[in-house]
Amino acid sequence: MTAEDLDARLRRKSDHVTVPMPWGHLEWCVSAEIGNSETMTVGKCFIDVGEANGRHYHPNCDEILTVLRGQIIHSWNDDERLMGVGDVISIPQGVVHNARNVGTVVAELAISFSSAYRKTCDELAEEPSERTTEPAAEQ
Numbered sequence: 001m002t003a004e005d006l007d008a009r010l011r012r013k014s015d016h017v018t019v020p021m022p023w024g025h026l027e028w029c030v031s032a033e034i035g036n037s038e039t040m041t042v043g044k045c046f047i048d049v050g051e052a053n054g055r056h057y058h059p060n061c062d063e064i065l066t067v068l069r070g071q072i073i074h075s076w077n078d079d080e081r082l083m084g085v086g087d088v089i090s091i092p093q094g095v096v097h098n099a100r101n102v103g104t105v106v107a108e109l110a111i112s113f114s115s116a117y118r119k120t121c122d123e124l125a126e127e128p129s130e131r132t133t134e135p136a137a138e139q
Contacts, residue, residue: 009036016043023051024106032116041113045099047072052100055123061115063091065099070107072099096123 017028028034030042041061047053047070055075065074066088073080074089075098082102083089091097093114101107 011036021053023053024048024101030116031118037116039114039116041116041118043111044068045107045109045111047099047101047107047109049101049104049106053098055096055098056120057094057096057123058091058113058119059094059121060117060119061113062093063097063114064110064112065089065091066110068108068110070101070105071103072107072109073102074099 011029011034015029017034019026019028024046026043026045028041028043030037030040032038032041045053045065067083067085069085071082071084074083075096076089076091077096081089083099099107099109
């Protein structure tokens with residue numbers, strides 16, 4: 001790997017892609033669309049106090065979610081679990097899920113996906129969204 005390869009894959013904080021959402025915002029730093037990976041999508045999800053992202057699933061990848069700050073209730077199909085700082089959940093492809101901030105601060109979640117071409121479907125949608133950095137029913 002050359003220095004040019006390194007520079008192409010390095011993403012500075014100032015270069016992250018921030019996507020405002022009705023419930024908070026997403027911040028993307030790695031994906032095929034961004035141009036620094038052909039195998040993963042990585043970012044952070046920020047959920048405002050009392051808010052939740054829409055229930056959704058990923059038809060083409062698994063997701064790993066780590067709580068970095070705050071407290072959430074995470075749904076998994078029809079079940080829910082309370083999660084706090086340091087808790088990690090591995091969400092298989094196709095599982096309908098979402099996160100609801102039940103804490104007193106903005107919840108900050110690290111999110112990683114097993115595809116650089118992450119797709120997201122709303123719980124009731126028949127077709128996945130092709131967008132990886134634009135708003136979707138995503139975390």
